[in-house]
Amino acid sequence: MTTGLSYVAMRMASAIATLFVVSVILFAAVDLLPGDPAQQILGVNATPERIEEVRRQLNLDDPAPVRYGRWMWGLLQGDLGESVRTGGPVEQIVGRPALNTAILVVVGFGAIVAVALVLSALSGIREGSRLSNVVSLGALGALSVPEFIVAGILIAVVGLELGWLPAVSLVPIGGTPLDRPVILVLPVISLAIVGGAFGARLIRAAVADAARMPHVEAARLSGVPEGRVILRHILPAAIPPTAQVLAFLVPFLVGGAVVIERIFAYPGLGSLLVDRVSLRDAPVIEAVGLLQAAAVILAFQAADVVGFLASPHRRTAP
Amino acid sequence: MISVRELDIRGHLDARILGGLCVDLERGKTLAAVGGSGAGKTTLGLSLLGFVRRGMRLAGGEVEFEGRNLFALPERELRRLRREAIAYLPQNPASSLTPTLRVEDLVGERRTDRSPSAEELLELVQLPGGRSFQRRFPHQLSIGQQQRVAIARAIANDPRLLILDEPTSSVDPTTQQVLLALVERLRDERGVATLLISHDLPSVGRVADEVVVLSSGRVVERGGALRVLDSPADPYARALVSASPDIGVSQPRTAAVAAESAPVLGVDGLCAGYSIGRGRGKRTIHAARDVSFDLAAGETLALIGRSGSGKTTIARTLLGLHAPTDGEVRLGGAAIPPRLRQRDRSQRAAIQLVPQDPEQSFNPRRSIGDGILRTIRQISGLRGGAATLRLAQVLELAQLDPALARRRPRELSGGEQQRAAIARALAAEPRVMICDEITSALDTIVQRQIIDLLKLIQDETGISLLFITHDLALAHEFAHRIGVLSEGRLVEIAPSGQFARRPQAAESRVLLEAAPSLSRTLATRQDATRPSAGGDDAARAVHNATSGAPGDASAPAEPNLVPGRNA
Numbered sequence: 113m114t115t116g117l118s119y120v121a122m123r124m125a126s127a128i129a130t131l132f133v134v135s136v137i138l139f140a141a142v143d144l145l146p147g148d149p150a151q152q153i154l155g156v157n158a159t160p161e162r163i164e165e166v167r168r169q170l171n172l173d174d175p176a177p178v179r180y181g182r183w184m185w186g187l188l189q190g191d192l193g194e195s196v197r198t199g200g201p202v203e204q205i206v207g208r209p210a211l212n213t214a215i216l217v218v219v220g221f222g223a224i225v226a227v228a229l230v231l232s233a234l235s236g237i238r239e240g241s242r243l244s245n246v247v248s249l250g251a252l253g254a255l256s257v258p259e260f261i262v263a264g265i266l267i268a269v270v271g272l273e274l275g276w277l278p279a280v281s282l283v284p285i286g287g288t289p290l291d292r293p294v295i296l297v298l299p300v301i302s303l304a305i306v307g308g309a310f311g312a313r314l315i316r317a318a319v320a321d322a323a324r325m326p327h328v329e330a331a332r333l334s335g336v337p338e339g340r341v342i343l344r345h346i347l348p349a350a351i352p353p354t355a356q357v358l359a360f361l362v363p364f365l366v367g368g369a370v371v372i373e374r375i376f377a378y379p380g381l382g383s384l385l386v387d388r389v390s391l392r393d394a395p396v397i398e399a400v401g402l403l404q405a406a407a408v409i410l411a412f413q414a415a416d417v418v419g420f421l422a423s424p425h426r427r428t429a430p
Numbered sequence: 431m432i433s434v435r436e437l438d439i440r441g442h443l444d445a446r447i448l449g450g451l452c453v454d455l456e457r458g459k460t461l462a463a464v465g466g467s468g469a470g471k472t473t474l475g476l477s478l479l480g481f482v483r484r485g486m487r488l489a490g491g492e493v494e495f496e497g498r499n500l501f502a503l504p505e506r507e508l509r510r511l512r513r514e515a516i517a518y519l520p521q522n523p524a525s526s527l528t529p530t531l532r533v534e535d536l537v538g539e540r541r542t543d544r545s546p547s548a549e550e551l552l553e554l555v556q557l558p559g560g561r562s563f564q565r566r567f568p569h570q571l572s573i574g575q576q577q578r579v580a581i582a583r584a585i586a587n588d589p590r591l592l593i594l595d596e597p598t599s600s601v602d603p604t605t606q607q608v609l610l611a612l613v614e615r616l617r618d619e620r621g622v623a624t625l626l627i628s629h630d631l632p633s634v635g636r637v638a639d640e641v642v643v644l645s646s647g648r649v650v651e652r653g654g655a656l657r658v659l660d661s662p663a664d665p666y667a668r669a670l671v672s673a674s675p676d677i678g679v680s681q682p683r684t685a686a687v688a689a690e691s692a693p694v695l696g697v698d699g700l701c702a703g704y705s706i707g708r709g710r711g712k713r714t715i716h717a718a719r720d721v722s723f724d725l726a727a728g729e730t731l732a733l734i735g736r737s738g739s740g741k742t743t744i745a746r747t748l749l750g751l752h753a754p755t756d757g758e759v760r761l762g763g764a765a766i767p768p769r770l771r772q773r774d775r776s777q778r779a780a781i782q783l784v785p786q787d788p789e790q791s792f793n794p795r796r797s798i799g800d801g802i803l804r805t806i807r808q809i810s811g812l813r814g815g816a817a818t819l820r821l822a823q824v825l826e827l828a829q830l831d832p833a834l835a836r837r838r839p840r841e842l843s844g845g846e847q848q849r850a851a852i853a854r855a856l857a858a859e860p861r862v863m864i865c866d867e868i869t870s871a872l873d874t875i876v877q878r879q880i881i882d883l884l885k886l887i888q889d890e891t892g893i894s895l896l897f898i899t900h901d902l903a904l905a906h907e908f909a910h911r912i913g914v915l916s917e918g919r920l921v922e923i924a925p926s927g928q929f930a931r932r933p934q935a936a937e938s939r940v941l942l943e944a945a946p947s948l949s950r951t952l953a954t955r956q957d958a959t960r961p962s963a964g965g966d967d968a969a970r971a972v973h974n975a976t977s978g979a980p981g982d983a984s985a986p987a988e989p990n991l992v993p994g995r996n997a
Contacts, residue, residue, distance in 0.1 A: 330527075333479050334583070335514070344539075
């Protein structure tokens with residue numbers, strides 16, 4: 113019998129193992145990027161001797177496994193290395209954009225969950241009602257529009273034409289986006305429309321499945337008040353699949369944030385990543401990639417744990 | 431108290447589910463609705479809650495409870511009645527209890543101010559009322575316990591009307607007894623009116639005052655329980671009663687088997703098990719322990735036992751689907767490999783299965799005929815016209831209309847699906863056919879037809895049958911010999927007649943004791959009621975529609991059954 117605690121420990125161990133595998137793939141992928149960092153740093157007019165010297169400084173001539181080992185060893189000690197382009201520790205380069213993106217993702221996630229839960233609960237419980245069909249169709253429509261188009265329309269109409277909200281999300285120097293929350297509104301709406309539609313459709317399906325179970329009919333025929341039928345007889349069964357859906361929103365948000373940040377000139381990881389990929393700044397790219405992977409893995413493991421805790425037949429002895 | 435008038439409920443394409451149904455039920459009385467599957471019994475039960483399932487609609491008539499038409503009540507009022515006055519026990523306890531709620535919530539949720547405590551309610555159904563039991567979830571209960579929790583939940587609101595949908599069909603004899611005793615007690619002590627929906631005629635015979643026999647949504651017969659079950663007048667009702675397996679009257683199948691010939695199938699010291707759990711909690715369940723028996727040509731051997739006694743594991747092991755830990759299986763005297771993949775084509779063909787749930791065993795997207803043809807091609811190697819000819823032969827043998835072979839599994843009735851599964855097994859020209867609980871999901875009339883069909887096939891082909899069942903009465907009259915399994919051991923194996931007369935093992939006596947028997951039940955009740963009731967149940971029960979309005983003071987405790995126009 114697995115208890116809750118040992119289950120969580122098991123999931124954490126598997127999360128760490130997954131993260132290791134991801135780090136190998138990430139390192140290999142960055143290593144395979146075309147272009148020599150030394151050449152990039154020195155420009156096209158550099159002499160071969162000079163390039164050779166920089167390569168040696170950056171340890172680029174070591175075989176890949178050795179460089180991976182050195183990187184991982186540093187990581188385990190909390191050292192992300194130094195930028196090969198601008199110098200300086202990677203922590204400092206990544207730190208503030210990571211915080212900015214985290215704020216965007218968390219606020220976006222909250223908005224999506226609010227939109228998705230309300231819409232799906234309203235429509236899933238009484239399947240086949242008019243509200244249910246409207247939500248379902250509306251969500252499909254919203255889902256078909258890419259977030260950058262939504263963002264473009266929002267900027268053009270709300271930002272420029274009406275001038276209600278800033279079209280560019282400039283963060284005050286030395287501050288965080290929370291000092292000027294108004295700059296978050298349009299990016300979050302752009303993410304929430306698409307993500308909320310995606311979440312609402314899937315959660316709606318989970319709630320509808322739960323509402324179709326025979327014990328729900330039995331509860332209604334027992335005269336259980338409708339509110340209690342929903343809260344105690346329908347929704348608990350919908351928790352595990354809903355947790356999975358919410359976990360799927362995290363990679364969507366992390367990926368979507370890259371595009372949205374670029375559009376709104378928001379100084380987050382997405383903007384940083386795009387800049388550094390074009391500069392072949394391997395340590396920074398790897399750090400950002402690993403951070404994103406960790407967020408996604410953590411989300412899925414958390415969803416598994418929530419599903420486990422919400423299922424008495426898995427949590428307790430038979 | 432409750433009166434159903436001219437109730438007309440339609441289903442898909444306006445098909446009649448219930449037609450012009452009239453039923454009355456008085457305080458303190460028990461009315462049983464019996465009939466085959468599809469007769470409309472459950473629909474009738476739900477209508478007493480003012481409910482019609484999706485896909486059906488109310489086309490006419492009314493259900494009057496204490497003077498008010500349930501179908502005209504607002505939702506809020508209806509919910510109040512369901513919460514305070516009416517109790518409903520759904521058909522399948524396992525799926526009707528919310529899996530995320532504990533026993534205390536399931537029972538407590540329906541309690542009112544007047545109700546006994548959850549502990550008292552649980553003790554009423556002979557469950558432990560203590561804290562640790564109340565903290566359990568449904569999956570931590572046996573089926574019998576689930577059913578008892580469900581009934582405790584149902585009666586928690588101190589109901590005046592109790593609707594029980596097939597309460598005894600999926601549970602063990604002990605739970606059946608608890609349930610029936612509770613119905614009697616509620617009737618006697620609190621005057622609860624009960625509608626018992628059931629195809630379990632012995633249970634009906636024990637508790638019902640009145641019986642209505644339903645067929646295709648109409649009442650074909652109604653009257654006092656003893657009269658209807660003892661001497662039904664309507665042909666369908668007669669068929670239903672005579673098809674009910676009855677250990678009290680059934681004749682054992684006498685051996686017409688060449689007992690001296692070498693056995694077709696031999697099982698020697700078979701052991702099989704499986705492990706559950708992981709890590710420290712890992713345990714091995716021994717589902718079969720040292721099981722040995724022979725099966726002669728043309729013989730039917732019934733394996734009986736409670737759930738969990740190892741019946742299905744033995745079948746799976748013989749089929750090569752489950753690897754035994756010890757022992758061997760012999761076919762015509764020669765040992766065959768334990769695993770299916772090691773067996774050659776003829777060895778595979780020789781042992782065929784008719785599964786418990788035939789619908790699941792056919793591809794839902796292909797026709798029944800395609801499914802059978804596949805077996806013919808795989809095992810007989812026949813192609814084209816020869817395969818089609820073979821298909822026609824097996825369909826005829828299984829008495830399945832060739833037109834039905836073009837349909838998909840879902841479009842067939844339960845009995846037809848079972849014939850299709852038998853035809854598919856026969857397509858391999860097996861020497862042994864294993865029938866795993868093939869009649870348990872069928873109503874008694876169809877069950878009888880399938881048994882008759884198997885006897886006929888056996889006479890024609892000389893095939894041997896291993897008939898796995900928990901229905902002792904059925905085993906008694908269909909099998910030449912009966913083997914009793916208890917915790918994986920074959921504790922007794924004897925010819926059917928001898929078995930019923932002189933059971934040797936303790937488990938055999940327990941099973942015989944619990945075997946349902948309509949005739950014995952009726953005899954017991956007739957003895958008990960003879961001094962008071964006379965013999966005029968029928969006359970008492972059948973009234974003219976105009977007489978005896980519900981609540982008539984002259985006959986307060988008298989059930990008043992009004993014959994429907996279409997009856």
